[in-house]
Amino acid sequence: MTNGFRCISVLEPELIGFLHMRRTRVDKVNAELVTLTYGTIVAQLCQDYDSNYQDVNKQLDKMGYNIGMRLIEDFLAKSGVGRCANFRETADMIAKVGFKIFLNVTPTVTNWTSDNTQFSLIFEENPLADFVELPDDGRAQDELWFSNILCGVLRGSLEMVQMQIEAHFVSDVLRGDDTTEMRVSLVRYIEDEMPPEEE
């Protein structure tokens, strides 16, 4: 895949996110409705999977993947950004535009590996986890990644723009950690699979 289209926007990612928030006040809902709805989803999964938290994590990731595949369309339409030149630019777009538009937070991008294929997102705020306390059953804090749906969303949406990634949480304040951190790794750029040409 060639990077034929450079990032066409001259605006900084922060500004794009900010302008978007200003423009679209109509398309808002009460944040608590979103938070509580996500809470019921996780609670339902815990019930359905009999508190097998590994399975809950997997299912959340799967749901996120389904969302991500459709969300990318919305993201591109709302943000109006073009193709990113490299993975570092992608990371900035995710944090400063994507998360700003959909969750109104801006996680910090940090801990890059030297080959620029892995980074961390540190969440100062996480609307999905407001009002949340994990079950005190001695396992949830070791096994459940409450916001795991976000990993799936990133995986699904980036796959739609030819990036195969892997994402997982490495710490969460709900587990008693001091930060909430997600690790994102680029696996490969997916080549366009053209139909075999007739010679």
Place this chain on the structure above:
Amino acid sequence: MAAPPRHATMQSISNGGIVPGTDRQQTQQTQAQLSQQSPGLRVPSNRKTIYDRHLNRSRNTELSRASFAFLFGEMVTYAQRRVTGIQDLEKRLNEQGYPLGLRLLDLLFYRSTSTSSSALSSSSTSSSPPNRPLRIITLLHLIHGPLWRLLFGRAADALEHSVSPDTPNEYMITDNDPMVNTYISAPRDMSMLNCAAYVAGIIEGVCDGCGFETKVSAHNQPTELWPSRTVFLVRFGDPVMEREKVLERAGVK
């Protein structure tokens, strides 16, 4: 009045986050005791727990409507895979809304007291705790107004009482354009489906939390102007109706 069993277990959980003042100190004490006895829940050293953050922090915050639509859509799709029919699906959505109603009730009371009168004056006139509805009409007004505004930013569109003498226990709350259905399109063979069953569950939770045993269901009642108009049918149980009569005679409002 006996609380419904469904509600009893929930209450203890939802109280956790919503205990200001002295109760809160007690909670912290019990927490401290707990942590000495058993490992309990770990908390971050910077104390970013639900007990340290103000409950009204997120009161007027807003989020992208798309985020809600994506989550809710995925919730419905997931539920759909595990059910056998429309009724089953609606029952499931209802059950997911129910615990939300119980919690929102506490939140509504907490906020209505902390704004209308200061903490001091309410404690000096102590015997009148948050005005929990005792009569059906007050309860329905709470749902039609404050609950709807908290969830959807506006009041519901209508509140009616059944005109049939056979069903005096039926009330209807109408929403001309329920936000939850905006981005849901049901396949043709499921045209009866109304995903606002989720909201019906929330209403049921609020009523149950108040001690009003209720069944609530969501029904499509489209008009030319409002194609997705939904009527929430609220059916109170017989004990509630009997108590209502007693309260009416006693002149309780």
